[in-house]
Amino acid sequence: MADTLVLTPQQIIRKKAAGEPIQPDDSEMTRKHTIVVLVENSIGAFIRVINMFSARGFNIDSVTVGPTEDSSVSRMNIATVGNSRIIAQVLRQLSRLVDTIEVTDLTTTDYVERELCLLKVCYTKDSRSEILDVSDIFRGKVVDITKKTMTFELRGPSQKIDAFIDMMLPHNIVEVARSGRVAMQRDI
């Protein structure tokens, strides 16, 4: 249960006083977390979840919402950052909401994570082949092309998309649309 995960400032001081070792990721280390929340399929339920984050001062990096195989249930994939104490609190606050059916933190498990990105970039005769090379390396797909711009579709883990955008930066990016992370636990 969660009380083995969490360390409050008070607990850290107590541990230090007792000369016990404190693992950095016990408390202070901030990391990314992907939390999957199954909620009742209604706008109100979705807003309550988001509202909880803002009302209690938690971070959100990205949120995706969509229906599941059961049309009365929506699945929210929430990407957030925090230390283990904060994340434990996030999970409890989420579970406590009336409309949440299941709350899972995927970060401590083996899971698949994907994000979709559309990226529009200006090209010239000189840069065209280099842009296409980069896209090839990242297994991007050209989904639209005009005389001045090309639009790529790219999917993969968020880090891959970060890296792709990074590589495209020197070439006059016009527009970037990212879907936010969706994730699912692997079956063992």
Added chain:
Amino acid sequence: MKYDVHTKVQPVVTGDALPKVRPELTTKGQHMSGAEILLRSLEAEGVKIVFGHPGGAVIHVYDEMHRIKPQFEHILVRHEQGGTHAAEGYAKATGKVGTVLVTSGPGATNTVTGIADAYMDSVPIVVFTGQVPTGLIGNDAFQECDAIGISRSITKHSYLVRDVSDLARTVKEAYHIARTGRPGPVLVDLPKDVLLAKGPFVYPETVNMRGYAVPAEGRVEKLERAAQMIEESERPLFYVGGGAVNSDSSELLTDIARHTGIPVTTTLHGLGAFPEDDTLALRMLGMHGTWWANQAIQHCDLIIAVGARFDDRVTGKLDSWAPHAKVIHIEIDQSCISKNVFADCAILGNVRNVLEQLRPMVKPKDTTEWLKQIDVWRQECPLKYEQDGKLRAQGVIENLRDKTNGDAVVITDVGQHQMWTAQYFRFLHSRTHITSGGLGTMGFGMPAAMGAAFGMREIGSSRPVVCISGDGGFVMNAQEMSVAAAHKLPLKLAVINNRFLGMVRQWQELFHKERYSHTDLSDTNPDFVKLAEANHCVGLRATTPEECRQIIDEAWKVTDRPALMEFQVAKEEMVFPMVPAGAATGEMITDRMTPNSFV
């Protein structure tokens, strides 16, 4: 790994809390208007009293009320905020759910303070707000406001009813959510067209909410660990909060404490859960708690937290609070566990269920040395105030206690008088101390006392209902006095008048070099005796200890309406002991003479 969601699995409803649906009221399937469905649902839910104020959006509900004469009483309050506080007072005094009915727009926004108060203090109330017709929502219609949006972060849950066929089920769920688990306010927004639409009325007998489950029993392995921690401890201490009152665990807790010999300190909302005349009672802890309770916290090696949430007014500076203690936390709300203070052993469950499980697992302990040490602290710094023949607030409260032998429902407002009441009244019974703790709402006292008095009348209790208020807070909702008078409630309203916003004044004196910025009320205070009389109440005034006793006797003779007692007391009085905000619990100021090293 899935996050522990075992609390999300099976909805548990504890036995007698749920009123049975009376079959004669569920005229099954009969077609009626939404307004009538609402009233019939309230009847089926066993509601006895509704605090409300009509308006355009709910006019059909009031029309149906006039026509069908439902089996509950409607109390017309004079301000919606007063209505919500009255519902809170009623709920806290009786343990039942309070009900509020108001119109849209300003009606809804006026309830916000009361809803926030109920949210912070875990008070079960259901607030029905009118709403403009669904077709007009979002059009900035007359008296429209987004009640759901405004109340989202101060309600346990809220509903916008879009279809008349959802109405009865929504009412059922709203009461279920408000009453069970950690209690709290639920808001139900009712568009006017839904109230006008016709639909079949079937009041559901059960609720089915897959996302909402109520913890009841604690896990056995956690309980075993807790019992072992209690066994191994040398200086254990019960720290008891409002959860013990909400779950009606007072007798059980008292039994366990006496059985084990473990002393008990209570929070502001825990007052009354353990009889304060018991030798094991350390009284209140925290910012204005007793010296000995706070010393016990700082020196104990085990805290058994029972339905408490380690509020900042209890702990002060977190990292130096209870430095030697391990913590067992018995709690129904998972989000309170290890939120502020790490719980070495967290038991998620209903306080009553968990204590019932724990009782046979704990053995009597030898705590003689520990209690002896606490007695030393008790002698070191007793609660005291100057005895110079002047009328002082603490003396007034002691007189009220003597008049009632501590057997009264005491409602306080917020400020110095609230802390003095907590310190000096000595609460003996559960549900006899009602106050605004978390939100600290001035203006709570008078209407909450009215609600509590209605509750006492409903359950046929002869316990007097006493409201202790300051001159600042009393004025904020004084309009409800006339409502109490109209219903012939024999309320005792004590106004401790120091002609100042006393608690702010105290902070200004201690921490702001005596710059009394806008806290002097002497120019704007009403004549309280005349105010009482203008509201059809009896008004009395005392300026000396002798008069104080006299007017209390006189007030107790009034049985057919509220009696207001104004006590004019010294303005310089301060609440001691005190842990300054943000300071460590060990750094208590015990009197005026303590050097101001903390500034």
